[in-house]
Amino acid sequence: MRQKSGTPSEQLSVIGRRKFINTAALAGLTVGVAACNDKSAGPAAAPAASTAARVANAGSEVGKYEVAPGQLDDYYSFSSGGHSGDVRIYGLPSGRLFKSIPVFNMDCLVGWGITNESKKIIGTKPDGSPKYRTGDTHHVHPSYKDGTYDGKYIFVNDKIHGRIARIRMDTMETDKITELPLVQGFHGIFPDKRDPVDAAINHTTRVFCGGEFSIPLVNDGKNMEATKDYRSVFSCVDAESMEVRWQVVIDGNCDLVASSYDGKLACSNQYNTENGARYEDMMSAEMDSCIFFNVARIEAAVKAGKFKTYGSSKVPVVDGSKAGNADPKTALTCYVPVSKNPHGVNASPDGKYYACSGKLSPTATLIEHALVLKWFDGELKDAREAVVAEPEIGLGPLHTAFDGRGNAYTTLFLDSQIVKWNVEAAIKSYKGDKTAKPVVDRIDVMYQPGHGFTSMGETKNADGKYFLSDNKFSKDRFLPVGPLHPETAQLIDISGDKMKLVADHSVYSEPHDSIIIPRNLIRTRQVYDINEFPNAVKDAKECRVERKGKKVTVYLTSQAPTFGLREWTVKRGDEVTIILTNLDKVEDLTHGFAIPKYDINFIVNPQETKSVTFIADKPGVYWCYCTNFCHALHLEMRSRMLVEA
Ligand code: K7E
Ligand code: CUA
Ligand code: CA
DSSP: OOOOOOOOGGGSOHHHHHHHHHHHHHTTOOSOOOOOOOTTOSTTOSSOOOHHHHHHHHGGGGGGGOOOTTOOOSEEEEEEOBTTOEEEEEEETTOOEEEEEESSSOBTTTTBTTSHHHHHHHOBOTTSSBSOOOOOEEEEEEEEETTEEEEEEEEEEETTTTEEEEEETTTTEEEEEEEOTTOEEEEEEEEOSSOSSOTTOOBOOEEEEEEEEOBOSSOSSSSOSOGGGOBEEEEEEETTTOOEEEEEEESSOOOOEEEOTTSSEEEEEESOTTOOSSHHHHTOSSEEEEEEEEHHHHHHHHHTTOOBOOTTOOSOEEEOOSGGGOSTTTOSEEEEEEESSOEEEEEOTTSSEEEEEOTTSSBEEEEEHHHHHHHHTTOOSOGGGGEEEOOBOOSSEEEEEEOSSSEEEEEETTTTEEEEEEHHHHHHHHTTOTTOOOEEEEEEOSSOEEEEEEBTTTSTTOOOSEEEEEESOOGGGSOOOSSSOOEEEEEEEOSSSSOEEEEEEEEOSOOOOEEEEEGGGOOOOSSOOGGGOTTOOOSGGGOEEEEETTEEEEEEEEETTEESOSEEEEETTOEEEEEEEEOOOSTTOOEEEEETTTTEEEEEOTTOEEEEEEEOOSOEEEEEEOOSOOSTTGGGOEEEEEEEO
């Protein structure tokens, strides 16, 4: 959805510019987007006001959302970085960037992809280099307990290589990465919130993963032309072991994923039920689906041995196709028809509904959880009867968030708006009540929003305070910085009847999904426990060089402003492993370690141990130095590596 236009936007009026952006965003879509005739609905549906008027909307209260020097933010926001492959942590309402957590990317700030420990998590090629150096993070979702966040893990997907990563929330570091078999283009991800069978398990033990691109399940270069036989799978990963528990082969694709509050269902919107390999084909059907997975039945089928495996993968794969699940009473999957090419599916905090955004249809489709369960019980004639509302909300709806007061907020990509609609009014209107007006407010955003999310909106404790709109275009909102613009994250106060735009935050390209969590739910550690590292060098006196044939291990410590060895000697051609423990215990006292010409650069946090391995192939003197400012004598903090010819 990125179609940068390069327009000389200064010459256009604000309204003209908005029109232009809409045109640009539509260019290339060969099918028409159905017109939305709901433009007059809602008190704020008037044409776009001027920028000045919009800023005045927040009025003199803007200062209310500032975080003064020395003050702390009320919320954390965890945001996927998109094709930068990382996850970022921001403070809200300030919008200050605190950290970029390397996940699927390489990061020389901390040495991600450089240290042995990080390479072990990423996975390596036979030569020891990282298996992949790129990633595309789209969706970040933490683990749950009792329907709210437990502060343990964040799960994030890599769309490119079909990987799922887990971030520990105590250290905010990636600790596991799993590559899903049979998957290309892994898009939606969502943890479960409780077990479907065991009531005592009221926390996350599974993570659901939606495969987006259909491929030959045995993808070995044969049968590449038989595109109708390509398949997508839905995967379940164990939240603790991070191993793939089971997969479901389905008709059509998965896009985004949601999970129910009672643990019984997971679901995914499908935009390509046509199983098309060309985009015209993917848009040919008038209706697509939201597919529901009956978790307990799938696991019973796996247990009963009703599965297959494909290629070299040992993961059990059950049949979730329509043909294989015709009888609702035994079905593993339920395909609820929704309007054309939907995008995004979000569960409401009361656990009752799922909202699918129309994307190519100007509607949102509301599906009732209890009715889907009824379908699985054989008590609903047609899965479509699980739909309880389908309000017209505007053009290009993508993602929906909730405020916990019965309202939904959907991003409108083409309209560059956030639309607020009332769930109960939408249901009444769908039943035929002409007086019910689903749309209650609209606000312009700058420009073309992707995801929008509310504070705690994906938990039963949605607090209805903030909505953040992650926009795909920023155009004129910031000082120009060359062809690649920043994106905008716009903060909207949703605590009142009317949405209020209160801040424009610039963000590095290209955020997708985020979550907003109050600061009291996050408990981090500032200093590691040295005993967690089996290879720790616990005393500066233990610093030494050990040789076994051509393998040399250098045991090193750091303690401001010195390393445990002033110099050490190795021979050309040696395989050198450096193990470095930071003995400093003081919070915030991180050291770095870089070796010129050897492409080594990483940090050690207080009481942490890391290691690197390389071939000493260049004779000479190399000053290994501390890269991270730590002490008045930081520049003097060095050690000499002597490589004998
Ligand atoms: Cu809409 Cu990958 Cu969540 Cu991006 S997806 S916006
Ligand atoms: Cu240690 Cu700078
Ligand atoms: Ca379609």
